[in-house]
Amino acid sequence: MGKALEGVRILDFTHVQSGPTCTQLLAWFGADVIKVEKAGTGDITREQLRDIPGVDSLYFTMLNHNKRSVTLDTKSEQGKQVLEKLIKRCDVLVENFAPGALDRMGFSWERIQALNPRMIVASIKGFGPGPYEDCKVYENVAQCAGGSASTTGFDDGPPLVTGAQIGDSGTGLHLALGIVTALYQRQTSGRGQRVQCAMQDGVLNLCRVKLRDQQRLERNGVMKEYPQYPNGKFGAAVPRAGNASGGGQPGSIVKCKGWETDPNAYLYFITQAPVWKEICKVIGKESWITDPDYATPEARLPRLKEVFAAVEEWTATKTKFEAMDILNQYDIPCGPILSMQEIAHEPSLRKTGTVVEVDHPTRGKYLSVGNPIKLSDSPTDVKRSPLLGEHTEEILAEIGYTRSDIESLKSNKVI
């Protein structure tokens, strides 16, 4: 069985995290991803946050699996000629340069279309058209401008960014879907099209429920599942809700045995209405099953602090895994706070290929996150990231360059 995207050629002009996330996914699905990098230096992340001197960083290796690397000075005349040939040969060009960089290089959308009308040009920028369209943007800027930071954290603290890279990797995921969709439409239209994702938009899409809450707040003045209800104050904008569940089923993080010394001895506990009776029995509060102050979800809303304090009294006597085992017997939704150390060693994640061990010629073995999307007919084999320019000669030969052409490009420092 071949791979889902076999035969699709991607000209990968991405760097840092957002764009590489997208092209790595496409490579995992079988596309031939040709990463074009600046001769000499390459993607800046090759040398960022290095843990071994002189060796490609984990930042780079973990975002560029299954790709081929070609070095090319795309600002030189000879480099532009090579690029033209690659554009004619490939199906998709993906880039996340600063706004205008591709145009400045001489490869506007119009020019690319003229060279290859079937080419899909996919871009990530920080912002869409508007006041900030020319700004350079990194992850946390997008989290702040997309509504995530203002709604993350505790009510009495500052806005918080989150560890999940929703601005970079999140937007990369959005872009990958746009590319595959455009490839699908090309089958009938015969034409390429532009695919654009702004990081602000990607983050906002992931914060959709908070825009829902903004409108509920404007209509009703309060939101009963928020920790500010009933004793705190609501202002004009959606407040930070701490660890309260965003949905209609109240949840919170509670301490487990060992929390005094282990920063991750916690459990997320959801007081799902259908299992309220079971919850009361497990935590030793049988009277709450029929007590009108606790028996219904509506009655519990103003008493959530008290409810979770009682839950915590019980969870604090169990490790997070013991609590999970007991609660799952009654279908009570809950989840342990897993540290990265625990995730790295979790056997089930290794078994499914969600955490993989990869071998690298200069770094040796390292762990990476494999493809979280599993296709039954197109399984993913994670292959190490390329060394800088590892495939330059191979790729130039594929587009018709002879050995002496390649030598001349080398001596002119184009590759």
Ligand code: COA
């Ligand atoms: N040969 C020659 N020049 C090359 C090249 C190559 N192979 N590849 C890139 N360059 C040039 C670009 O043309 C650009 O030149 P110009 O500024 O003269 O037009 C230059 O390298 C730098 O590119 P730029 O994208 O501006 O890099 P940066 O390091 O200054 O900025 C970002 C990095 C991420 C802030 C910026 O690219 C950006 O805002 N990207 C869009 C949003 C995004 O994806 N952010 C998240 C990143 S995880």
